Amino acid sequence: MAGKLPDDFDPGRPRPYVEHDGYLVTFVPDSDLDGLRSFHLIVKRTYHLVPDQRLERAKWQRQICLADEYFEGGNPFDVSVRTETELGPPKPFTDVVVNATCYAPGGEATHCYPEVRAGKYLKRLIVVGNRVAIVRPGQDPAFTPAQKFSALPVRYEYAYGGVDRQHSMSPLMCPTNPVGTGYLVAPLDADPPRDRWVVMPSIEDPVDLIQPDSLIVPAAQGAKVREPAGFGWVPRHWEPRSLLAGMPAGAKPLWDKLFGEADKEGKHFKELQPAFWNGASRGLQVPLLEGHEKLSLKHLHKSREEVALVLPMDQPRLRVGVNDVALQKVPLKLNTVQIEVERGEVYLGWRGTLPAPEGLKSLEDLKRVLLEVDGELTLPAPLVGTGFPIDLLTGAFPGPDILDLKGLPKPGGD
8 A cells, every 4th residue: 555656646747746765855944134044844754544543654755845735726816725835934833734525424414513633632613505695684694594415525615704796895805714605794884775695604613603693794994704614724814824924023123223213112013923834723723743643533534434543653853964064953843734535645744943054144155955864864855746856956966975974074963
């Protein structure tokens, strides 16, 4: 099974997989106003999802994701994110993300309660068949009865959100999920009364269901908008995650110099919050996992009501050497667990940070970055769609003498 080609492997197209027996590794430089500050290291491994067993290592590794990948190759305005870019700094929590389909109990039902449990943390949704909300002037919204369904993708397209195209100020985009459904904004006082309708979301939080008196969002600026329910990635440009974005703390002196008079109290300076880098849905950003934890999925597998899996105890040992500095150990934390139920795959991602060597202030002075995983030197992860590492494509690969560490200080201990 470990050597089995992935179901979606197509030799005629750019390869999302690479044949590799170990970990894929890459790095991202991080700079501030004073120059190059550190290197963020990203390590990834793909596993086969084997129900009720510890995950099995796969021979065909899913490439490190260099940019957000959307379902069906779509764009941010039409579909939700399938895989968020894996290039970034370490996260304060572990993101647990599940891309799956909800299968109704008994083969057909009007509602179902899919669950994801990660250790002691549980997230539960309710999936409901198609419904429509009808809004008439002077009356509370009326919901049609839910129709039966057999299977429904657990994606944000079926959760609360969308664009209100019936409003006099349309189109009004939902700030928490522009690709969903059910978003209606109250009419303006000067608008003539008229009937409206909207397709209700099929995926909701069972403890915060949409009610007739909570369906319509007030037209006032800054009105609170509910978040969509789901198990997938929440994009960085959706609220409330986008509200955590900002500038690094080190930029405050420059801000004060440029806008000190106009912003004496510092109210307009927004500092980037570390939680911005976590993209899992609310309830699935869990305290850092270590491996060995048990996860379970309910009503998310075609042939099994519940699927249990155990994270491997793998902990990649990474050492990195920048320029002529000896290899140094980089502590890694398990930052991402992405479960692709239909593909039968699980992606684990670890991240760590290495401070830039003394005197290295610019990428122009960067000669080489040596990566050693579990005692073996490796190359940066291959580019998407190719079988070659970045250094070979640019012609900057230093040659065998570097791989043999000739002329470099001898590495220290672990």
